[in-house]
Amino acid sequence: MQLGLQNKSKTPGGNVSATQYKTAKAVFRKERQKRESIVNTSFHSVPKYWLTVEGSPNLQAELALIPNGSKILEIGPGPGRMTEALFQKQCDVTVIELDRELAKWCEPYSSRIILGDVETLDLDDALDETYDVVLFGDVIEHLRRPIDVIRKLRSRISETGFLLACIPNISHGSVRLALLQGKFQYQEDGLLDHTHISFFTWSSIRELVNFSGYTIQAVQPIRTGVLESEVVVDILDVPISVLKLICKDPEATVYQYVIKAAPMRDDEPRVVEAWNLRDENWNYKRVKAGAAKLYKEAGFRWFWNAPAKFRRYFFRAFLLNAQIKTLVYIVISFLPFRLIKPLHDRFGFASARRIISD
Numbered sequence: 381m382q383l384g385l386q387n388k389s390k391t392p393g394g395n396v397s398a399t400q401y402k403t404a405k406a407v408f409r410k411e412r413q414k415r416e417s418i419v420n421t422s423f424h425s426v427p428k429y430w431l432t433v434e435g436s437p438n439l440q441a442e443l444a445l446i447p448n449g450s451k452i453l454e455i456g457p458g459p460g461r462m463t464e465a466l467f468q469k470q471c472d473v474t475v476i477e478l479d480r481e482l483a484k485w486c487e488p489y490s491s492r493i494i495l496g497d498v499e500t501l502d503l504d505d506a507l508d509e510t511y512d513v514v515l516f517g518d519v520i521e522h523l524r525r526p527i528d529v530i531r532k533l534r535s536r537i538s539e540t541g542f543l544l545a546c547i548p549n550i551s552h553g554s555v556r557l558a559l560l561q562g563k564f565q566y567q568e569d570g571l572l573d574h575t576h577i578s579f580f581t582w583s584s585i586r587e588l589v590n591f592s593g594y595t596i597q598a599v600q601p602i603r604t605g606v607l608e609s610e611v612v613v614d615i616l617d618v619p620i621s622v623l624k625l626i627c628k629d630p631e632a633t634v635y636q637y638v639i640k641a642a643p644m645r646d647d648e649p650r651v652v653e654a655w656n657l658r659d660e661n662w663n664y665k666r667v668k669a670g671a672a673k674l675y676k677e678a679g680f681r682w683f684w685n686a687p688a689k690f691r692r693y694f695f696r697a698f699l700l701n702a703q704i705k706t707l708v709y710i711v712i713s714f715l716p717f718r719l720i721k722p723l724h725d726r727f728g729f730a731s732a733r734r735i736i737s738d
Contacts, residue, residue, distance in 0.1 A: 433462060438602045439461065441600040442517065449470045451538075453476070453536065456477060457475045457517070458517075463475060467488075475493050477495060503533065512538055512541045514544070516545040520545055521547060521577065522575055526588060527591065530543065537642075543594055543641045545638070546602075546637070546638045547580050547637050548571050548576070548580070548635065549580065551582065551632070551634075553626045553633065554608075554611035555611055557623070558611050581631070593644050594643055595644050596639055596641045597640045598639070600639075601633075601638075603634055604633065606633060606667065607674045609635060623671060633662060668700045672696075672706075673697070675697040675700070677736055683709075687713040694706055695710060698710065
């Protein structure tokens with residue numbers, strides 16, 4: 381599953397989803413234009429709040445795991461996109477939200493709202509019942525001691541219930557490449573969101589879950605290409621041998637993990653389970669081909685004005701995904717402009733669609 385709207389910032393190929401975000405924002409405002417406006421909140425500056433569940437693969441994955449009519453404890457619902465979707469599934473939702481203004485937007489879809497920081501709340505005092513699902517959307521990475529919160533909530537999960545969480549992957553290939561270039565630049569959102577306090581790889585997620593007293597029942601990797609996240613990487617400075625090595629790792633294309641975990645019995649051993657991330661959405665050749673296409677998208681703009689730079693991008697694309705067509709365009713770029721321009725005017729062979737398409 382590709383990330384779609386969730387992967388929202390600038391990539392080497394340009395700001396690929398700015399239009400999608402503007403559309404999502406307009407839809408959000410239209411749907412809620414009769415409601416009291418949000419004033420003192422980060423809503424207006426945080427694009428992820430504008431997304432619909434339909435436009436967010438991680439929210440879709442979470443929703444698919446929740447049975448109709450469930451009793452839900454939702455931690456950090458924000459403006460209530462997921463809360464509304466749960467309400468439509470006839471779920472009874474209790475929310476814990478830190479932001480009073482955001483909590484107002486959840487009121488029509490929740491049976492109870494608890495205002496406060498989930499890390500400092502007295503959860504035993506605030507909660508007096510059990511739930512079928514304890515839902516952490518994009519929350520765990522914002523906690524100082526997530527293991528303590530998750531442990532405390534074990535007693536609030538029903539006998540057949542489970543914990544559901546979406547956790548970003550700091551081991552995504554783009555972060556690895558940025559570190560190799562000496563970069564770790566916090567950003568407004570994404571993997572290196574400046575509000576993230578805790579960072580996780582697949583290994584440390586499994587440790588967090590198991591040592592908190594849970595066993596993982598299901599995992600849904602939300603994938604995006606190694607070079608397709610918002611993390612800043614100089615792709616012309618990436619050694620192709622290193623890029624190929626990273627592409628071989630199934631974890632390198634995971635942007636987020638959606639995990640379902642059930643409480644263990646007290647007498648069960650805390651064992652970190654092994655999981656195979658080579659699912660049907662991962663394929664080494666396809667990952668390399670995706671990176672090659674991005675090189676071509678970034679290089680196309682230089683075809684007419686800086687052919688030498690164009691060749692640098694396309695040669696890397698060829699090394700990743702050896703296609704005769706890519707090689708032909710590299711050769712064509714050596715020809716004089718006076719020969720290329722008339723041919724293009726007649727046959728359109730140097731259009732973006734012709735050059736970039738496989």
